[in-house]
Amino acid sequence: MQSGPRCQQILRFARLVRPRYYSGQPPPWRPGSAVDQWVERPIRPISLRQLTFFGRTLTEPRLISSANYVRTELPTRLAHRLRDIQQLPYVVVSNPHLSLVYELYYKAFERFRVVPEIRSLEDNDRFCDILREALKEHLVVIPNLAMGVLKCRELVPADEMDRFMNTLLRARISRRVIAEQHLALTETFNSPWHFPDSQERTDMNSDFVGEVFLKCNAKEVVEHCGKVAQELMRKTSQSAQIPAITVQGHLTATFPYILSHLEYIVGELMRNSVQAVMEKYKDSTQPPPPIQVLICETPQHVIMRISDQGGGLPRELLPSLWSFSKGPRTQSRLENLEQVPAMAATMQELKVSERTERKTDQGGYRESSLDTLTSRHPNLRLGMGLPMSRVYAEYWAGSLEMHSLEGYGVDAFLQISKLGNKNEQVTSRAAIDAV
Ligand SMILES: Nc1ncnc2c1ncn2[C@@H]1O[C@H](COP(=O)(O)OP(=O)(O)OP(=O)(O)O)[C@@H](O)[C@H]1O
Ligand SMILES: [Mg+2]
DSSP states (O other), rough: OOOOOOHHHHHHHHHOOTTTTTTOOOSSSTTTTHHHHHHOOOOOOBBBBHHHHHTTOOOOHHHHHHHHHHEEEEEEEHHHHHHHHHTTTTHHTHHHHHHHHHHHHHHHHHHHTOOOOOOHHHHHHHHHHHHHHHHHHHGHHHHHHHHHHHHHTTTEEEHHHHHHHHHHHHHHHHHHHHHHHHHHHHHHHHSSSSSTOOOSSSTTOEEETEEEEEEEEHHHHHHHHHHHHHHHHHHSSSSOOOOOOOEEOOTOEEEEHHHHHHHHHHOOOOHHHHHHHHEEEEEOSSOOOOOEEEEEEEESSSEEEEOOOOOOOOOGGGTTTOOSSSSSTTHHHHHHHHTTTHHHHHHHHOOOOGGOOOBBBTTOOOTTTHHHHHHHTTOOOSSSSHHHHHHHHHHHTTTEEEEEEETEEEEEEEEEEEOOBBOOOOSSSSSOOTO
């Protein structure tokens, strides 16, 4: 922990407001710990192209090598994030929500760092069980992080808290990507259609390599997510004023991407647009104006512009639109978030939501870690749709911008890097020395 004047000030304040939590002790780590050793290792970022490379000719040695990559990469990435949390002022890290996240990360770090080298398919099966369990256990991380950050909003400046949150969320996506990709490859390898000796791709008809969908078609994703948003509103709202969705432009644009990431972003934008238009037209006798989507393909990018006439962004929200920790609605966001941890555990187990269902090679359906976030009730507004979507968009070197025309509507611009050759954007070094 650093000891600059601002930090001293925060700690003095912390003692005043939360004497129960402040013990004057450093966070629970000691120099020379395993975290110290692992944090010295550099992170090895991966691109979509590399992710598909492991799976294209899926032989036993490749599967084993993928397993060992994940085995060493997960504890390395966890060590960096543990260090980030350790460097927060004690009063922040001892917030019950953040300390729960810390404990989950620490437990996972301890579990993964002792896994011996994977040499056989049996070793890999055991490793996959550990992976699955950890993924499930960590479903509560996002709501807890979000609540922790909101509850500590008066202890650390909002910009620094947002930087912390962005780093942790990006890192979380990165760990889930490599873990879920390896599980998906193992599933493919074990499927009856896979012939381990063949040099050909596992299934020539499959457009998935693990979690990566090679032919993400922008138009189809927009239409699918639009339909899900409309359906959700049909089920949960009394109003019949549901706007239509039109798609124009380069309708054949396809690119490799992790489908659940794209569906999450487009889904959140669609939900916001549909909700805004319905709100504006709820008492009108006129049919609501459609949401117009334009797709534009360039040599390097696919850009989607989602335009609605829902009245534009409320002016008072503009300064905090991308923030996890500030804004006029922090209290209601907290109250809504309180309801999410329970949802996260049960919905994931009980049902796979319609929108992320995908056929696996065995004819079953594969779950996605985003299900719990995307299938929530529209009134349960968490204020996370936009900031989280931007984290996802930037993760694969894309971008998300909103342009609001006050009183008229919103244009959302989502830019996707379409060649799949950009590395995931993760922060390698423990990132928040400034906090
Ligand atoms: N297209 C839009 N038109 C008008 N207002 C919008 C639009 N998109 C977002 N907003 C405003 O910005 C706020 C923040 O959006 P965001 O998606 O981040 O969170 P939310 O929708 O409130 O909650 P969540 O998405 O977590 O359920 C919304 O509550 C809404 O007031
Ligand atoms: Mg939203």
